[in-house]
Amino acid sequence: MRETDLGADLESVLITKEEIDAKLRELAAKIDAEYAGKDLLLVGVLKGAVMVMADLARALSSPVTMDWMAVSSYGAGTQSSGVVRILKDLDTDIQDRHVLIVEDIIDSGLTLSWLLSNLGSREPASLRICTLLRKPDAAKVDIDVEWVGFDIPSEFVVGYGLDYAEKYRNLPFVGTLAPHVYSG
Numbered sequence: 001m002r003e004t005d006l007g008a009d010l011e012s013v014l015i016t017k018e019e020i021d022a023k024l025r026e027l028a029a030k031i032d033a034e035y036a037g038k039d040l041l042l043v044g045v046l047k048g049a050v051m052v053m054a055d056l057a058r059a060l061s062s063p064v065t066m067d068w069m070a071v072s073s074y075g076a077g078t079q080s081s082g083v084v085r086i087l088k089d090l091d092t093d094i095q096d097r098h099v100l101i102v103e104d105i106i107d108s109g110l111t112l113s114w115l116l117s118n119l120g121s122r123e124p125a126s127l128r129i130c131t132l133l134r135k136p137d138a139a140k141v142d143i144d145v146e147w148v149g150f151d152i153p154s155e156f157v158v159g160y161g162l163d164y165a166e167k168y169r170n171l172p173f174v175g176t177l178a179p180h181v182y183s184g
């Protein structure tokens, strides 16, 4: 779908594809510098982080390894249930590894706060977070995040990996949905 061809479900484009590309290049340069000479493991959080992980990893110059964890706390709605379930665990033992969690969005922060304590208990050499989006006004817990792409308002957003009821993940930009989509 092109930005000029939004379709009836979208209300607005919040962040364009070009803005995302530029931001990921900027973040990748900082991450390259930070982990120079170290072995870095990127941990992507399925499914939302697929696009960020794919594009961030390709923007890095350093060799990295990649693993995936699937957790879910949202189900089909627009509110976090607060209950995080592991749907798929890592294939990798992260003890003594430098781990960078790659996320699409920090909203309430409940998913990452849970993930940080879960992965932290496996004794990695370091554990940090890179997220494309963050909603500062929606935070229910404070999380120390090393790299943030964009701080956005507390509106439900879709696209670039982010879904509403599993739809819209493949939009190349981040946008907001028209109210009729939620109300049916």
Ligand SMILES: O=P(O)(O)OC[C@H]1O[C@H](OP(=O)(O)OP(=O)(O)O)[C@H](O)[C@@H]1O
Binding pocket: 045, 046, 047, 048, 049, 071, 072, 073, 074, 075, 080, 103, 104, 105, 106, 107, 108, 109, 110, 111, 112, 162, 163
């Ligand atoms: O900060 P929070 O309020 O916890 O929300 C952020 C999390 O919610 C979304 O995932 P979701 O659980 O919907 O699964 P998905 O990635 O498969 O869409 C998103 O991808 C983040 O992982």
Ligand code: HPA
Binding pocket: 074, 105, 107, 155, 156, 157, 158, 162, 163, 164
């Ligand atoms: O705004 C959002 N959109 C889609 N998925 C999400 N998961 C947490 N917040 C969001």
Ligand SMILES: [Mg+2]
Binding pocket: 048, 074, 162, 163
């Ligand atoms: Mg989701």
